[in-house]
Amino acid sequence: MKTFAIAGCGHLGRIVHKAYMNGLLEDYTLIATFSLRREDAEDLAKGTDAKALSSIDEVIALKPDFIIETASIALVKDFAVKALRSGISIIPLSIGAFADGAFKEEALKAAKEGESRIYIPSGAVGGFDVLRTMALIASAEGHGIKAGIHTHKGPDSLKNTPLYDDALQNAEKTVFSGSTSHAITLLPTKVNVAVASALATTGPDNASAEITSVPGFIGDDHCITVETEGLKATVDIYSATSDIAAWSIVTLMRNLSSQMVFF
Secondary structure, eight states, X not given: OEEEEEEOOSHHHHHHHHHHHTTTTTTEEEXXXXXXXXXXXXXXXXXXXXXXXXXHHHHHHTOOSEEEEOSOHHHHHHXXXXXXXXXXXXXXXXXXXXGSHXXXXXXXHHHHHHTOOBOOOOTTOXXXXXXXXXXXXXXXXXXOEEEEEEEEEOGGGGTTSTTOOGGGGTSOEEEEEEEHHHHHHHOTTXXXXXXXXXXXXXXXXXXXXXXXXXXTOOSEEEEEEEEETTEEEEEEEEESSSHHHHHHHHHHHHHHTOSSOOO
């Protein structure tokens, strides 16, 4: 029986908890919930034997097999290296943390030292298997490769970001076009899926990102395109809410404990 902790007790963390309570993670035991708001951690721990904690170091001290992060890039950067070096594998949703090349290398080194793993869930997108395969073929055969993501979203989701303008409420407009690494610096909570797809292909500095604001649009539509010699893949996923990101963690965990593995 593997053990896990949930770091981040908001909406997405509660989805993982609900899946656990409904028996969808029967090969795992929840041993800790973490939030800077202790009452949130306590609320999520109800009905289980998990400890409600407000210190991430206390979570690491419990040595769960996995720490699931559903909170923020800042939290990932705070605990990932320590956890990985301690032999704890991590499943982060705030994948944008790994757009920071130096942090990524430090985390990979820590994982090697601790014989742990960084599991990147598919989040609100998918197709990582074919994206990774195409990147491998391009590298092995010496072919060039292009990768990018085009996201459509409503203007309200861009409020309180550098890209928002009231005029977006009235007209469709492409508000960002550049590298994925630049996109995550502007929108640290909005383009984690772009970083995930970039990590699976050409890297955040080389993968392109485009964001189009559409008046009245609800949710997100992510269209990922990867192209190399003789191969082209397009993955297009629409989601009205962010719930699919949390469910992708549940799917990943079920995959890890299954006798038949899909990848």
